[in-house]
Every structure is written in C-alpha cells, then in structure tokens.
Amino acid sequence: MAVKITGITARDIRFPTSLEGDGSDAIHTDPDYSCAYITLTTSTEAKGFGHTFTIGRGTEIVCEAALALGEFVVGKHLQEITADFAGFWRALANDSQLRWLGPEKGVVHLATCAIVNAVWDLWAKVERKPLWKLLADMTPEELVSVIDFRYISDLLTREEALEILKKGQDGKKEREAELISKGYPAYITSAGWSGYDEQKTRQKCKEALAKGFVRFKAKVGTGIEADRRRLAVMREEIGYDKLLMTDANQRWDVSEAIDWMKQLTEFKPLWIEEPTSPDDVLGHATIAKALKPYNIAVATGEHCQNRVVFKQLFQADSIAYCQIDGCRLGGVNEVLAVLLMAAKLNVPVCPHAGGVGLCQVNQHFSYFDYICVSRTLENRFLEYAEHLHENYKFPIEVKGGHYVLPQIPGFQTEMREASLDTHEYPTGPVWQKLFAEGTFKPPKKH
Amino acid sequence: MAVKITGITARDIRFPTSLEGDGSDAIHTDPDYSCAYITLTTSTEAKGFGHTFTIGRGTEIVCEAALALGEFVVGKHLQEITADFAGFWRALANDSQLRWLGPEKGVVHLATCAIVNAVWDLWAKVERKPLWKLLADMTPEELVSVIDFRYISDLLTREEALEILKKGQDGKKEREAELISKGYPAYITSAGWSGYDEQKTRQKCKEALAKGFVRFKAKVGTGIEADRRRLAVMREEIGYDKLLMTDANQRWDVSEAIDWMKQLTEFKPLWIEEPTSPDDVLGHATIAKALKPYNIAVATGEHCQNRVVFKQLFQADSIAYCQIDGCRLGGVNEVLAVLLMAAKLNVPVCPHAGGVGLCQVNQHFSYFDYICVSRTLENRFLEYAEHLHENYKFPIEVKGGHYVLPQIPGFQTEMREASLDTHEYPTGPVWQKLFAEGTFKPPKKH
Structure with a gap:
C-alpha cells in the first residue's frame, strides 16, 4: 500500500x-x-x-x-x-x-x-518490525544503498562496506537469538552526575548494583578535589571489580586534560569521555597517546557532528571507544556509515544514551552492530540513564544490567500524548x- | 557616557x-x-x-x-x-x-x-573610529583580553599571543600610513562563477583587468571539461602573468580532489580552495601534500566553523592560505584568535569576502593583520566580489585592484533602510x- x-x-x-x-x-x-x-x-x-x-x-x-x-x-x-x-x-x-x-x-x-x-x-x-530488525533483515546491498559515502571514501568505500556487511550475514540468526535471550550489556550513568551530593551518589550506586549493573560512569571536571571525592565514593560503593568510566563533557584544554586525568589514575577509569572540544580530532589523539601509559582510554562522540569528523577520529587514532548518537548524527543513514567505519578499524561502538529518548533510539544501533556488523560484544556496552522513560509509549526495558530487545514495530520514538x-x-x-x-x-x- | x-x-x-x-x-x-x-x-x-x-x-x-x-x-x-x-x-x-x-x-x-x-x-x-583603527589602537594587553583561549592553548597561549602583538607595535604607524596611501591588495571572484557562459566570463575578465585587478578566481568542480574551458578562457583573457585561483566549494572526496586538480595543472592555479568537506582537516592535509609537487596550494576557511578547526588546519599543515570569515567565526573576538595562530605559523590570511556584506566586514581584519600582526603583505590579498555593495550606507571602495581603507566610524555593517x-x-x-x-x-x- x-x-x-x-x-x-x-x-x-x-x-x-x-x-x-x-x-x-x-x-x-x-x-x-x-x-x-x-x-x-x-x-x-x-x-x-x-x-x-x-x-x-x-x-x-x-x-x-x-x-x-x-x-x-x-x-x-x-x-x-x-x-x-x-x-x-x-x-x-x-x-x-x-x-x-x-x-x-x-x-x-x-x-x-x-x-x-x-x-x-x-x-x-x-x-x-522494530527498527533493529528492519536493519538486520536488509541485505548488504540494501543497507549500502541508504548510505551517502561522500567525504568518507578515503576511509571506507562502498565496496568495503559491502564486504563488511556480507561477512556479517554469517551467523546472523544465532546472534539475533542470543541477544533476544540474553539482552545487550549496559552501563549506568545515573549514579555519577556532578550535581549529586555524596549521599545521593552512594544511594544511586547501591540501587544500580542491586539492579545488576556492573559498569558505571561518573562526571569529572568540576574540580580536582570534588572529582577525587566522587570517584572515591563510587569505588567504595562498587569496588574495583566493576568498570568505572569518567566523563568531562568537553571541560578541558588538551594539556589540562592530560594533567587532570593523571591525578585520577588510582580510581582506574576505563576511559575519559569528551576530555576537550568535540571538534578537536588532533587534540583527542594527543590526549589518547599521553594517557595510554596510564591505561586510560579516550572516548568521544555524543557531540561529534557528522561522519566526516568520526572518520578523522578513526584515522588519527583519537578514540578507543566510539560513542555515536543517532539523534546528533543525521539519523540512521549516517549512523550506519559510522558503524561500518568503526568496524573496519576495530573500534568498539558504545552509543551515547540518556537524555530524552536517546536510549530508545540508540539501542537499535548496538543490536544491529552485533548482529550484522562487528559481530562481537567485546568492550561494547550501551549507556543507560534512568530518567524520563515513562514519557514514552513503549519505554525501553533494562533487566539485570542488560537492555531487553524490543519487539514493537518502529523506532520506539513515540511519546505519550x-x-x-x-x-x-x-x-x-x-x-x-x-x-x-x-x-x-x-x-x-x- | x-x-x-x-x-x-x-x-x-x-x-x-x-x-x-x-x-x-x-x-x-x-x-x-x-x-x-x-x-x-x-x-x-x-x-x-x-x-x-x-x-x-x-x-x-x-x-x-x-x-x-x-x-x-x-x-x-x-x-x-x-x-x-x-x-x-x-x-x-x-x-x-x-x-x-x-x-x-x-x-x-x-x-x-x-x-x-x-x-x-x-x-x-x-x-x-573605523573598526580596523579601533583594533590597531588597542594595546596588546587589551587585544588579548577579548580572546577566549579555550581549546587553542596547545597551539597558542595568551603569553605567545601577547608576544606576537608586542612585536606588532613596532612600525605600526608607518604601516598604517602605507595602507591609507596605497590600499590593500585585492583579488576578484566575480569573473569566474560557474553559472556564467563564456561570453559573460570574457566580458567580466576584461572589465576587471580594466579596473586594475591582477588576481582572479574561478569556480571549478562542475565538470572537468567545463572547468578546463572556463580556465582556458580566463587565462586567454588575463594571461599567465596574473594570478588565477580555483575554488571547488567542497565538491570532491579526497582522492577525487587530487585527481581532478592534476588535470588542471596547465592553467597554473595558485590554490585550490575548499576541495572537500570543510570539516576534513586530515583530508585537506592529504590533498595539500599530494598537490605540492604540482605547485597547487590548498586554501580553505569560509566554512571553517571555529578556532578549534582552524587550529587543527594549522597543526596538520592542511592549508597554505587561511580564509577567515568574520561572519562565520564567532565575530571579531574569534577572528583575532585565528589571526594570531596564523601569524605564529606564518600562514598568510586571505579573508573570504563577497556575499552580503562580507567585503564590508572582512576588510578590517586584513588591515589590522598587516598593521599589528603579520606585518607583511606577502601572499596576502582580500577577496572582492562586485555584487550588492549599493545596499550599504557606506559601501566599500576598491581602486586599481586595492581596497581603500574606510575612515567612517564603526564596522561599515549598516545597510540602507x-x-x-x-x-x-x-x-x-x-x-x-x-x-x-x-x-x-x-x-x-x-
């Protein structure tokens, strides 16, 4: 019709x-x-x-x-x-x-x-079909036909994209079944907002642990002492066997980012997210290189404006984790381009979520990435924040620290009237x- | 008051x-x-x-x-x-x-x-005072105080900026007098729009030569044959003793830009402007390196979003000419940051102009650059396009291929009611x- x-x-x-x-x-x-x-x-x-x-x-x-x-x-x-x-x-x-x-x-x-x-x-x-399933059922040729390769062909040609997607067809049904049965691993941001006091941070950590979360993120950059206190409190609550990520939301200049993070190494953050301007491809590369000996990786992407900047983040070895946001990039079509570039260079994709409806939207990309593109869950987890889900007609579901794959047709983007x-x-x-x-x-x- | x-x-x-x-x-x-x-x-x-x-x-x-x-x-x-x-x-x-x-x-x-x-x-x-004069009369300390150095301190610190500006005080009066007497060198874009037919192109070249212009720009990228014709026609009219620049307005992917420009080398373009996405710092660097043996430089900037991207264009040797636009960057304050970074790395600044009021605005930066920052006119010329000036209360004046320095107080940005x-x-x-x-x-x- x-x-x-x-x-x-x-x-x-x-x-x-x-x-x-x-x-x-x-x-x-x-x-x-x-x-x-x-x-x-x-x-x-x-x-x-x-x-x-x-x-x-x-x-x-x-x-x-x-x-x-x-x-x-x-x-x-x-x-x-x-x-x-x-x-x-x-x-x-x-x-x-x-x-x-x-x-x-x-x-x-x-x-x-x-x-x-x-x-x-x-x-x-x-x-x-739910969006992830629509994508997963498309042929490699159909998928490639929705992507605009302008300005990225020096990193990824249509033919290379096709090749990655053809490989992704192998075992696709099994991976889909696995995700439906086990869910997709998540990490939680809601415990570490900079505006929370110590008591609220502790309480939020306890709640998240009780819900089965084993990966946490904390905001940093408000002040070195405040940061050290927040991270110490969180490590006290979650222990050192869980993952802890940090996020500076573009707070620092390049050398400031390096110096600051060196003072937080004892809390063993997996990554520092958005250490500086989202436009600074070379700055992220400098930070990544300087923090590598301290086992702190660099992550960014929620403010990355388009596939051209992601291309360069990959080319310059600026990031070890790629945080796409399908509500910042130009929608599904451009997200697919970034997923494929990341796959070519073996950079894990851990989408940005939270906000309003970002969990709803970005979950689909992680499912599709596992089923048809990267075919691995290694170093991959979807962000989760707990606010505002009740405003959606079909809210996301998270169980035992994992996203549950939705079966409702569409993108799950409809809000309650x-x-x-x-x-x-x-x-x-x-x-x-x-x-x-x-x-x-x-x-x-x- | x-x-x-x-x-x-x-x-x-x-x-x-x-x-x-x-x-x-x-x-x-x-x-x-x-x-x-x-x-x-x-x-x-x-x-x-x-x-x-x-x-x-x-x-x-x-x-x-x-x-x-x-x-x-x-x-x-x-x-x-x-x-x-x-x-x-x-x-x-x-x-x-x-x-x-x-x-x-x-x-x-x-x-x-x-x-x-x-x-x-x-x-x-x-x-x-006219804007250029307001800037030229400010002390180095006053000038530095208007700049936000966030995200650029890895290339230019406040102290380095101050040092450049202090050097610029030497001979300032003489350079100001020189510009007032001789004007600032311009190049003309109005002859080479892609929508003009051969006859109009020839006529526009003749008119510009008669007015004293010795530097011309042509649009390229509509088609290789069309480009070759346009450039051949322009070279016929202006000869090879004049400068000819080319401008692709972001038309190509990286390798396409290189291949295309190799087919235009016989027309001896000084630069190729905007060969690809304005966001592609590394792409511009690749193009610049590949075209260097052909004596074609890379220029960009009219779509460069902010000082952070300019910083990287400088760091990566992406451009040989920096085309700031004070109506794209966040106004005078951010332009000053870019002028000073360019000065540190000896990259000539040739502002974007034309459009609506871009000549009015961007002329001031070239005057200030010569008087107080770079202190040279080598490889520096201001773009000029001939449209729409009559809509301004105090239109720019160009004589013998040179901008005439305005003496009217303000930025000359007021349009006729x-x-x-x-x-x-x-x-x-x-x-x-x-x-x-x-x-x-x-x-x-x-």
Whole structure:
C-alpha cells in the first residue's frame, strides 16, 4: 500500500530537570532535558515519530529548522524515499541553500536527524518490525544503498562496506537469538552526575548494583578535589571489580586534560569521555597517546557532528571507544556509515544514551552492530540513564544490567500524548505552573 | 557616557541573486544572497549593526537564534561588555543550554557572530573610529583580553599571543600610513562563477583587468571539461602573468580532489580552495601534500566553523592560505584568535569576502593583520566580489585592484533602510512581486 507523507509538526517539549540536578555536568550545569519532537502524518493511519535531544533553550530553533526542512518530505511517498534513501538523505542534508547554515552540523543537522529518523520509524512500522530488525533483515546491498559515502571514501568505500556487511550475514540468526535471550550489556550513568551530593551518589550506586549493573560512569571536571571525592565514593560503593568510566563533557584544554586525568589514575577509569572540544580530532589523539601509559582510554562522540569528523577520529587514532548518537548524527543513514567505519578499524561502538529518548533510539544501533556488523560484544556496552522513560509509549526495558530487545514495530520514538501536552514549552501546564511560581522565567516575546 | 543596550531586532533580508547565476558554484547552484541582519538599539542615538551571510532558505532560523541569544545582551552596558569581552563572548557562545545545539558551530554560532559584531560596531562608533583603527589602537594587553583561549592553548597561549602583538607595535604607524596611501591588495571572484557562459566570463575578465585587478578566481568542480574551458578562457583573457585561483566549494572526496586538480595543472592555479568537506582537516592535509609537487596550494576557511578547526588546519599543515570569515567565526573576538595562530605559523590570511556584506566586514581584519600582526603583505590579498555593495550606507571602495581603507566610524555593517525594506523576506516588495509573477514560490505557513 502506498504511504504518502501528508504533513509535519514540530513540538518543543521540555522537562525541568535542572531543578534536581539530573544530567548536570562540568559544562552543562543546568540542563532542562528537552527535545524537538517531529511527527510525520501520512495518507494512512501510520505516523512517523522522530526527535532530537536538546537541553532547554534553543529547542524552538530546532523546531523552526525542522519545519523549514519539512518541505522536502511532505508530499513524498515512503516508497519513493526508501527506493533511493541515500539520495533523499543528501537532498535533505545538503539542500543547496540550507547547507550554508552547516553544512551537516548544528541546528540544521539536528533537524535533519529528527526528520530522517521519523521516516525510518514510519518505514519500520509499515514493515511491522522494530527498527533493529528492519536493519538486520536488509541485505548488504540494501543497507549500502541508504548510505551517502561522500567525504568518507578515503576511509571506507562502498565496496568495503559491502564486504563488511556480507561477512556479517554469517551467523546472523544465532546472534539475533542470543541477544533476544540474553539482552545487550549496559552501563549506568545515573549514579555519577556532578550535581549529586555524596549521599545521593552512594544511594544511586547501591540501587544500580542491586539492579545488576556492573559498569558505571561518573562526571569529572568540576574540580580536582570534588572529582577525587566522587570517584572515591563510587569505588567504595562498587569496588574495583566493576568498570568505572569518567566523563568531562568537553571541560578541558588538551594539556589540562592530560594533567587532570593523571591525578585520577588510582580510581582506574576505563576511559575519559569528551576530555576537550568535540571538534578537536588532533587534540583527542594527543590526549589518547599521553594517557595510554596510564591505561586510560579516550572516548568521544555524543557531540561529534557528522561522519566526516568520526572518520578523522578513526584515522588519527583519537578514540578507543566510539560513542555515536543517532539523534546528533543525521539519523540512521549516517549512523550506519559510522558503524561500518568503526568496524573496519576495530573500534568498539558504545552509543551515547540518556537524555530524552536517546536510549530508545540508540539501542537499535548496538543490536544491529552485533548482529550484522562487528559481530562481537567485546568492550561494547550501551549507556543507560534512568530518567524520563515513562514519557514514552513503549519505554525501553533494562533487566539485570542488560537492555531487553524490543519487539514493537518502529523506532520506539513515540511519546505519550499526555506527556507531550503537559511538557510542551512554554504553553504546557508543567511550565505554566513553574512560571506562575517564579521558579522559571517565561520566554520573552519577540 | 554610559551606553546601555536596550533592544535587539533580527531581519531576514534576501536578494534574488539566483535569477542571474551570481554566486553560483558546483555545490551552491542557486544562491539567493541573504543575511540575518541584527540591530542593537541603545539608550543613546548610537546603534550597533551586525549580520551573518546566508544564501536564502533558513535565514529565518538564524534570526530566531539571534533573538534567543538576545537575552544575553539586552540590558547590558557596552562598557560592561568591553570590560570583560572574552567573558561576554564565552557566555554567549557557550550558554550552558544553547551550546548543546553546537557547540560553536552552525546556526547558533552564526547568530552569535552577528550579535558580537553588532557590539563591536557599536563600540567602534562610540570610540569614533573605523573598526580596523579601533583594533590597531588597542594595546596588546587589551587585544588579548577579548580572546577566549579555550581549546587553542596547545597551539597558542595568551603569553605567545601577547608576544606576537608586542612585536606588532613596532612600525605600526608607518604601516598604517602605507595602507591609507596605497590600499590593500585585492583579488576578484566575480569573473569566474560557474553559472556564467563564456561570453559573460570574457566580458567580466576584461572589465576587471580594466579596473586594475591582477588576481582572479574561478569556480571549478562542475565538470572537468567545463572547468578546463572556463580556465582556458580566463587565462586567454588575463594571461599567465596574473594570478588565477580555483575554488571547488567542497565538491570532491579526497582522492577525487587530487585527481581532478592534476588535470588542471596547465592553467597554473595558485590554490585550490575548499576541495572537500570543510570539516576534513586530515583530508585537506592529504590533498595539500599530494598537490605540492604540482605547485597547487590548498586554501580553505569560509566554512571553517571555529578556532578549534582552524587550529587543527594549522597543526596538520592542511592549508597554505587561511580564509577567515568574520561572519562565520564567532565575530571579531574569534577572528583575532585565528589571526594570531596564523601569524605564529606564518600562514598568510586571505579573508573570504563577497556575499552580503562580507567585503564590508572582512576588510578590517586584513588591515589590522598587516598593521599589528603579520606585518607583511606577502601572499596576502582580500577577496572582492562586485555584487550588492549599493545596499550599504557606506559601501566599500576598491581602486586599481586595492581596497581603500574606510575612515567612517564603526564596522561599515549598516545597510540602507530602503534596501532593508525592499528586500525583507517574505514581506518586502521585491519578494511580493516575484511571488506574484510566479518566479519564486512563497514560503509555506506553519
């Protein structure tokens, strides 16, 4: 049945998470977890939902960009898009006028991502498969046909991608069955926010251990003494037989990152995540080289703007862990390009998650990566943070420290209508109440 | 006298340049030269004007972002900003929530730039100096105090910057007098747009030669035969004693760029500009190395998102010419950081210009660079394109292939009120007429 996209809406949805310090780090001290939430309506009952994660101010700008991009998608048939998905992706990400505002980065790329993922959600629903399964069932040729190889062919050609995916067909059914039975390993971020006091950190560690988590992450970079205290407290709670990762959220200059982390070696962090600017490929390489003797790896990716920067992070040996985010990259199509480059260079992919809907979205990529691309779980774990899942129609499920593979058709990106209505900014009742109380200032009218 | 910023407006101004093929290249095939135009009103009669260049669709998104950033500037006193300009810059470019949409790139950074430059315009007017002169008269300590060194200290420390600027004080008066008397060397882009036919190209070359230009630029990348024809025609007209530069506007992958340019060596291009993705530091380095034996240098910068990427272009020997754009980087403050890094590594700076108001803005940086930073004109020339200058209240002046130094207080960024009213999108009469004729489709209402 032909499915025609007939309309697009973009909603500014915000949660006042800054009130509790959830999600706080050295740079993002007061995040109000938010998203620009896109709905594609169609000529059928099926709808496509996509979003990009934001942290408050500026969400309205991403919504505006999504509506500007809407004209490239409204009126198209789903089948027309999927028949040349790479072509559609390039037309959207590289419109001859809009690309000037990026290209392929910032607000316009975030909006591109939300729309692209909404199309994938729609496609998966029409095929009655969860997104990971839609991808896993595609042939290598079909998968390669959705990728725009522009600017990455010096690292990965279409032919090399095809070869990796062909190898991935071997044992695919077994790996799928294994994941369905055992789940995908996770690590938890919720215990180590910089805004939590010692008591809350201890309590969060205990809760996570009780739930079966064996991998933890802590924020660092607010101050060396505060960092040492937080890490000491966490190691006391979790012991040294568990994994502990650290995350500086871009806090440092290059030499500062090296000096700082040398003072945290006794806590044996597996990696330091985002030690410096996400744009600094060479800086990450310098840090990685300097920290190697201390057994601290470098991880980054949640702010990595596109496949071109990931390509260079791989080429320069900048990262030992690749943290893709399918709500920052230009959606599924670009994520696939990065998964394949990572596979070629044997860099494990540990997606960014948390935020609003990032667990929902990024889980699919890890499942697909194991089933069809890297074929290994070694050094691979999916981030988990515990907030806001209740706002989703089909929330993710985590059991015994593992993600449970969803069987619901689509991308799991649909939020509950009541949550949307309540948290719409600035008109929703949650925000109206906060404005009335004076807890938040309402936005200025222009 | 205290000058308080009391309000901000953002206007979406567009010129239908795509109708004539002006500004067309291999990637941006139909640009409608545009800008998001910012006005800061104050408690006095003085106003600050700043803008960022765009090429049509999406300009409204930058306007929206500028209004969101407006809350950080409205209510502030000019003197409060200039007393800690680096601090103000960081607060604007790294707001704890808005930075998630970048950071320091794309729409939000373009909007930051427009606001920052409007503040500089205001400051220069209050000081009754053209911007270049305001900068040239600042002490090394004052100049360094406006720069945010975050993420670049591994290449350039505050102390090194100070040292470069102190050296620049020597002979400053003489260099200023020299520039005022002789002007600053320019090159012309207007003859080589890819949308021009042979006759128009020849005519444009003849006109430029008659005006005294001795340096020309041609677009390449539309097709090898078309490129060879365009370059042959231009060399016929200008001869081989003049300089000819080429510009691919990000058209190629890395190996494609190398192969393509090898086929154009007989036309002796001085540089190939934007051979590939502006994000590809390592790709540019590979191209530069491969083309060195052919005496073709690599230039880039007009799409370089911030000082962190410029830092790496310098570190990796990616570029032999640095093409800053003070309407893409986060305004004067960030441009100064790049000028100083370039000076440290002896990379000549040849600013991007053309577009809407880019000549107006970027000329100031070349003058300041010569007077106080690099102290040389060797391999340095300012881009010039001939369109749209009549829309400015005080248009730039070019004589005998040289920019004439302006003496009007401010940044020269103020447009004529009549031009603004006529070209405001979509309500201005120019656009209403084009919609009525059916030449352009009006934007969709959301």
